[in-house]
Amino acid sequence: MRQPLLALLAKEPAHGYELKLALEQIFGQAYPSPNIGQIYVTLKRLEQDGLVRSQDVEQTTRPNKRVYELTPAGREALRSWADEPSEGPRVRDEFFIKLVLAPMSGLADRMELMNKQRRHYFGIMRSLTQMQADSDPADTPGRLLIEGAILHLQADLDWLERCQEELV
Amino acid sequence: MTRQRWPGKRDTGGRVAPPRAVVSGGLPGSPPRTDTALLRTSGLVKVYRADGVAVQALRGVDFELAAGEFVAVMGPSGSGKSTLLHVLGGLEPATSGEIWLRGQRVDRLSTAGWAVLRRRQVGFVFQFFNLLSNMTVADNVELPALLAGATPRQARKRREELLAELGIADKAGMAPSRLSGGEQQRVALARALANEPSLLLADEPTGNLDSSNTRDVLRLLRRAHAGGQAILMVTHDARVASLADRVINLFDGMVADDAKILPRPRGANGVADVLELRG
Numbered sequence: 001m002r003q004p005l006l007a008l009l010a011k012e013p014a015h016g017y018e019l020k021l022a023l024e025q026i027f028g029q030a031y032p033s034p035n036i037g038q039i040y041v042t043l044k045r046l047e048q049d050g051l052v053r054s055q056d057v058e059q060t061t062r063p064n065k066r067v068y069e070l071t072p073a074g075r076e077a078l079r080s081w082a083d084e085p086s087e088g089p090r091v092r093d094e095f096f097i098k099l100v101l102a103p104m105s106g107l108a109d110r111m112e113l114m115n116k117q118r119r120h121y122f123g124i125m126r127s128l129t130q131m132q133a134d135s136d137p138a139d140t141p142g143r144l145l146i147e148g149a150i151l152h153l154q155a156d157l158d159w160l161e162r163c164q165e166e167l168v
Numbered sequence: 169m170t171r172q173r174w175p176g177k178r179d180t181g182g183r184v185a186p187p188r189a190v191v192s193g194g195l196p197g198s199p200p201r202t203d204t205a206l207l208r209t210s211g212l213v214k215v216y217r218a219d220g221v222a223v224q225a226l227r228g229v230d231f232e233l234a235a236g237e238f239v240a241v242m243g244p245s246g247s248g249k250s251t252l253l254h255v256l257g258g259l260e261p262a263t264s265g266e267i268w269l270r271g272q273r274v275d276r277l278s279t280a281g282w283a284v285l286r287r288r289q290v291g292f293v294f295q296f297f298n299l300l301s302n303m304t305v306a307d308n309v310e311l312p313a314l315l316a317g318a319t320p321r322q323a324r325k326r327r328e329e330l331l332a333e334l335g336i337a338d339k340a341g342m343a344p345s346r347l348s349g350g351e352q353q354r355v356a357l358a359r360a361l362a363n364e365p366s367l368l369l370a371d372e373p374t375g376n377l378d379s380s381n382t383r384d385v386l387r388l389l390r391r392a393h394a395g396g397q398a399i400l401m402v403t404h405d406a407r408v409a410s411l412a413d414r415v416i417n418l419f420d421g422m423v424a425d426d427a428k429i430l431p432r433p434r435g436a437n438g439v440a441d442v443l444e445l446r447g
Binding site for chain 2: 111115118119121122123124125126127128129130133150153154157161164165168
């Protein structure tokens with residue numbers, strides 16, 4: 001949550017709720033709506049770290065709002081974030097550990113574990129392909145996000161098949 | 169969402185259910201068992217022999233397909249997926265076991281018997297389209313109807329409906345080779361559906377298509393299914409398989425899993441909770 005907020009503040013100063021709305025608008029309907037409490041907590045931490053600063057803006061009919069802006073240190077942090085390659089996808093290892101270890105303990109059969117996992121993946125895949133079919137063509141980030149999730153899941157299923165070939 | 173009907177379906181409300189066949193063999197005096205499955209296999213075995221070596225491609229496959237059901241068959245390469253589809257479509261004979269289609273046992277049909285059955289009951293879509301290159305798109309789609317005894321007028325009407333539905337009405341007079349892969353697969357789909365088959369068999373129908381053409385073909389399969397078309401489709405693409413009602417996983421010539429697809433229950437964020445951005 002830290003870098004997206006810094007990136008939005010690099011454009012213009014904003015208060016917490018505006019940042020939530022901006023995230024929703026930019027990433028579209030596929031993006032899980034960010035929790036406003038989490039945004040305030042993150043902003044507070046960024047301020048403690050000296051990456052943003054804030055001031056109260058008086059409002060006549062409502063309580064004051066706190067408007068945040070980026071500090072030079074925040075801009076520097078954002079620049080190095082943009083420069084670095086992002087972490088690659090991590091292997092979904094919880095299932096793999098289960099697959100390798102559970103049969104050893106006599107707790108479960110490998111084929112059964114894989115079938116259960118595959119059914120679960122297909123349920124998710126169905127939801128994603130349905131989302132894709134229903135998605136707004138104008139919502140490009142949303143569509144790409146769904147497609148990314150589909151491709152990752154496809155890879156998980158392919159890997160499951162490889163496990164099946166080698167482990168059963 | 170309203171259920172869209174496939175063009176050319178009877179006007180009496182969609183597909184007519186196949187007659188329930190009575191299966192003999194019940195206990196004397198007990199009511200006869202009714203076979204409601206559109207397709208049923210039992211102990212299906214296929215052995216290929218080459219140079220004296222026997223390879224078991226199918227080792228006893230049992231499954232059922234209900235009328236109007238859409239089932240995907242998946243599994244690693246060499247698991248017997250394509251063999252299963254070919255045997256079910258009568259393109260290769262089974263070594264042993266039974267195949268029942270609409271209550272009729274079909275595994276013992278002659279080549280000619282299969283040809284008649286395929287014409288009327290079974291549509292086929294292949295990965296490489298298999299269109300007749302020396303005929304126009306229109307002729308490719310009309311041919312099955314003509315072979316099945318339709319008048320030229322009926323065949324033309326059906327072809328026009330199908331090509332319009334599949335968005336390729338303007339390609340009717342062209343040779344298949346002048347069409348893109350996606351368009352050729354749509355023609356193949358029109359041809360397969362020309363005789364309103366009880367069962368559509370599809371072997372990797374999107375295997376040779378890019379992602380945008382894949383989406384188009386999937387949309388059409390989904391629509392055919394919504395119109396009551398039973399589909400059995402072999403695919404290695406999970407996106408494609410996720411459209412089905414059920415997925416059968418073949419492994420080593422046997423059914424390793426056979427389960428309905430249960431979409432994730434929608435949470436507070438809708439299905440958006442499937443996705444999680446970190447940053």
